[in-house]
Amino acid sequence: MIDPTASNPTTGQPASVSSLSRLNADYQSFLKLLTAQVANQDPLAPMDSSTFVTQLAQLSQVEQSIQVNANLADISARIAGAVAMSDVxxxxxxxxxxxDQIVTPTENTRLSYQLMQPADTVSARVVMDDGTILRSFEGLPGTSGQSHELNWDGRDDAGLPVIGEGPFRLEIIATDAEGxxxxxxxxTEARVESVIFGSGVPTLVLDNGSEVxxxxxxxxE
Structure with missing residues (x-):
């Protein structure tokens, strides 16, 4: 399901529109002031127009910057929308x-781990919430920088099927040569139950209770 209370990812557009409106008002006020001053200037001592030209150029640069930001916000919203539909x-x-959460073990529960640095010894175990060890795995690969798969057949160390739902937890015990x-x-594997949107960012809600x-x-799969 999709969370109906999700926020709209296109929240950046109104700010750009408001900025352009304020800039337009300032621009019109500036033109009125310029017209009045030029109309009432002393013909024998004409005003220096360089200052007005500089201010006009600055207003134009600000207008262009706001428009660029508005375009970028629109592009970002479109990309977010496409990603959201893909996540659905x-x-x-x-x-x-x-x-590390395992909800319902099967005959082919696929788990994996990745070490941040090489390890001398690596073992793994599946435990219950109270710390009871259900299944142990010894002599696992200790190389770093790659994913190591660990398949659990849903049975305990005695070879009996694990009855009931978890969540159970995967623990990796890895030590280097110095211990x-x-x-x-x-x-771990989990099933996607829904997608929610917060601040325009899609988040997957999984059947193990986590959100990623x-x-x-x-x-x-």
Whole structure:
């Protein structure tokens, strides 16, 4: 579903229109003042017109800048609209996104991780909210700069199917040769339930309760 309370992405346009209106009023006032001064000037001591020419040029530059900003705002709104419609097509699809939440395990629950630096030892485990370990994985790849997939068959360490829904959580334990923890990013699969719009930015609402930007989607099923 699409959130009906979403804001319109074209919020920048009225500001540009208002600025142009104010500039036009100032421009008209300036022309009236210029006309009055020229009409009442002393023929024997004519006014220096260079100052008025400079001010006219400055007004023209401001007008052009406001118009450029208005055009850019319009282009930005159109792009945001196109991205929003593309995100709507993700509703009901399964996506891989950054996170550690697993809602309903299947026979082929695909998980993955990426290490920020090389690790000497890497293991993973799927745990319940209370910390109970359901499944452990040892001897995982420790190279950095690439995604490592981890397939979970939905069974615990005893080989029994995990009954019930989560959310369960994926934990990665990675250490270097000195035993120091290595930072990582984990990725899990989730189904897109809806798209909401806040400040013109589309956000995907997933069935694991999280909300992410579509720009963070690593894979779509």
């Amino acid at each position: 097509q993700l509703i009901g699809r399964t996506v891989t996104v950054p996170g 120091e923890s290595v930072p990582y990013n984990s990725y 930007s579509s720009s963070l989607v690593a894979r779509v």
